[in-house]
Amino acid sequence: MKRITIKDLARHLLLSTSTVSRALVNDQHIHPETRAKVLEAARKFGYKRNPAALNLKYGLSKNIGLVVPEMVTPFSSKVLRGIQNILYPLGYRIIITESDEDPHRERENLLLLEEFNVDGIIINLCDKKQNQEVHQQLLERGIPLVFFDRIPSGALEAPQVRVDDAKHAAAMVEHLIATGKKRIVHLKGPDNVLNSEERAGGYIGVMKKYGLYDPGLVIEAGGLSFDDGRKAAELLLKKAVDFDSLFAFTDTLAIGAMNFLLEKQILIPRDVSVSSFSGTELATMIYPQLTSVEPPLMRMGEMAANLILAKIEDIGAENKVVFLDAELKVRSSTQDK
Amino acid sequence: MKRITIKDLARHLLLSTSTVSRALVNDQHIHPETRAKVLEAARKFGYKRNPAALNLKYGLSKNIGLVVPEMVTPFSSKVLRGIQNILYPLGYRIIITESDEDPHRERENLLLLEEFNVDGIIINLCDKKQNQEVHQQLLERGIPLVFFDRIPSGALEAPQVRVDDAKHAAAMVEHLIATGKKRIVHLKGPDNVLNSEERAGGYIGVMKKYGLYDPGLVIEAGGLSFDDGRKAAELLLKKAVDFDSLFAFTDTLAIGAMNFLLEKQILIPRDVSVSSFSGTELATMIYPQLTSVEPPLMRMGEMAANLILAKIEDIGAENKVVFLDAELKVRSSTQDK
DNA sequence: GTGAAAGCGCTAACAA
């Protein structure tokens, strides 16, 4: 079944295609009656404008690329939701790619998106500097980039949406201390993620403030998976670190660690309380539910979408760095009842 | 920075655009030397073909729509991965929409995708019949549909990829019985999902076969969320149903129920063993890990992609119903150690 | 207020 075009309508109404077009785009210079007739016919025949024609005409594809490190947790899908809220009503399509925490894949995804002729790319990095040249290259080719959550280390000329990692990490540690914990382990994120340093910084600051800091309490997770969290907990026990609580870089690490502790008959929160950063629904799916710092993911997506729109409209638009406020959600994993 | 076109290359090389085009598409009728020159220039100037122009020319958008009920669990993202494996190398873009288990939203998504001019739609339903007319309409308008996992109830003229729900449910119940369980509760999925009936059917068949069937053991979950699972478990205790194990329609239900039981100090698997259908990574993120029937999600996506390609190529292609084999993964939630 | 024509980038039939 052939798609109905403006030409079909014109032929049917004995009008020129330009008049039909004018009616459809609500041009001023058209007789109201004519417009009405066209609109009626369009409705009747189920006319749909062909996006490809517009893309060609205006040189804009109305495609936005999204690059995320993983889609196993609901983190990215929440952000996606926010992006869609803004972009779908404006007729943009969103093309999602997953890097699998692998900079090499991320690179391929970026090139794929360029191939797809996207008008801009919203990205959550898997590595703070591995693909800097690609990012730079894309920017130079006029494809705007917006970073969110995990941002690049250098001062790349692009807008960012993030939370204040140090501040919120500090708040979490304050919370643990307020519940009487003293030996707080930090499961630090991997070195190749900028936020690792910042969250660790927030942790260290508060620990020092209370005279609780002990480098032996900081343990670096090799990656960001459940398994990495699990292994970190294993190491903790093997090294016989004395600890009463745990603050993990991320949900997945916390849950991985928690499951290992549970297996070892260590009760949570009775024996060890557990908390994390970057909480998602995942935190409420497990037992006990996980105390976590929760960034406003949907708003993060909406903000990123708005920033990319601004850059698409005017490539010279300011490269804002937007900080959103995260929320500290206290749940059973840090709360004896 | 302006995008470089075929025209720019032609001008630079003092050739016609058609010659350049021929070189780029590997046409036979071209001097090898000329081709080499063109390819070299294309590489040098970073030429990228404009997809929009091709879309316009051939009337194909190279966009495929994906409609999924939720993206909180990794289910959909696994299927997506499979779809991408097939479709990205062929230059297709994939546009993802989430229905949020709401037929109304699903309908909007479908219309949005039509608006976006997709060449086909791959869909996992949230309701077995609510949007039948829309599906029918899309098919009539020449937009092929492929269903996967949760399929429509009527005999819609479209390919499907699924697993044998009854068979695998039966296998799971057999497993529970083999571990000595007799009072096996089934957390049945909601009525508006076709698979609910089929999985329940598999359950009932085996229960009857062993003379264990008791209608009081079947409890219908109002929906598919964690909370629905939780509430179902609550009801179970309130009604003082005597049970030693539980087979849930889906991961989310099982986990919701499990968490409630754990809160009530009911140990898993010691007091009650728990299992589910449609397992995802989620099953391994929790403690204890969940025994589940795991459909080959990535292959499901790949298969769906292949089916939609066949339909795009030839709208009259056979409407195959493909059954994939799922795997019964036995984990700690049904295994005393 | 309406129509004719050009053009966005690319390909393919037709000429040469």
Next chain:
DNA sequence: TTGTTAGCGCTTTCAC
């Protein structure tokens, strides 16, 4: 082997 031309669907000058 290469060039010319038309056309995909739409918008937008420029005439009238």
